[in-house]
Amino acid sequence: MEQGAQSIYRTVAVLKAIAERDRYGSGMTEVATATGLTGPTVHRILRALVDVGFALQLEDRNYVLGPLVYDLGLTASSRFDLKGLTGNITTALAEQTGDTVFFSRVSGNDMVCVSRTSGSFPIKTLITDVGLRRPLGVGASGLAVLSALPVDECDAAIERNSALYEELGKTVAQVREEVDIARRAGHVIRDITALGARTISKPLRDKTGRPFGSFSVSSISQRMDGDHLAKCLELLHTAGRKIEEMVRVDYSSHV
Known part of the structure; x- marks a missing residue:
């Protein structure tokens, strides 16, 4: 170099x-x-x-x-305003589920939380902050994106972040296992035991089929179960498809 x-x-x-x-x-x-x-x-x-x-x-x-x-x-915001593009869908999903909805985007080897919208359920699960960066593979959003990458690219991303996983108490083997489960399911279901929370996340793909971000819903574990979990997964996938359709039309002209 x-x-x-x-x-x-x-x-x-x-x-x-x-x-x-x-x-x-x-x-x-x-x-x-x-x-x-x-x-x-x-x-x-x-x-x-x-x-x-x-x-x-x-x-x-x-x-x-x-x-x-x-x-x-500010200068670049009009070119990459995914928050504005997805705002109405994010708000609607928070209203429909009553839970907290996160939209995150890929940034190099990281995920960045772009927006966080709370629903009406009184107990909030604010598991991350807007603007916070986390390595791909840490958290539901990053696992969702990794699961949507081609296997060789996914493996390379995991290797690049392997040292960071160790610092955060995870192993490469754990990340690979979680990615494999997500790849088969088409989404991530992840428990955050320390917070008593459960998060579900779906990768979002652009018009070429590549993941550019993820959509997540989070609530307390006792609530995100059974019928409510099934309802949230259905709503999450529906909202995700809407965003992907919008991105296929609009996003390519802004990058």
Whole structure:
């Protein structure tokens, strides 16, 4: 890899690491751990990002995304406004199920939560935040996307994220098993024991058949069972097909 390209990849890795903890801010050591880069390299990149407005250093010396990221995002939003494209369907699904609905999109080797819409059921399962990045294979949304990839691409994505799985207490074998189950079912059903929650997720494909995101519904485990689970799965697949039809018509002209 050329030196210039390597520097760009390292800088992007640092930006992603900051974005993952943007609500709280990230210290230099945390960024170094997340990226695998040395402390001096991270320090040099962070200072450059602050200088150009891609990052800010807070009073507690943690780093967050800077104003230029927001400005560039506004410029690109009309081209990649999947949230606007799917908003009505997301709202309708939350109303029909009464539960929390998540729309997430693929971003490199990660999934990013684009929107979270709560239904009327009083106990909310807010299992992730808008803007949060998680590696493909971690969480129902990422497993759903992996299950929709060709086997060789799925295997490659799992290998790329293998070190991150270990940090999060998962193994490659576990991820492969969960993906195989999802591939056979056409969707993911995943329990989050620590939160007493259950999430179902369906991959979303563009007009070429490639997964670009996922649609998920989450509720407490006692509720997401039996007839309600069956109802939510049916509604989820119906809503997913509607989004895929819209993307086949509109999304290709925005990328």
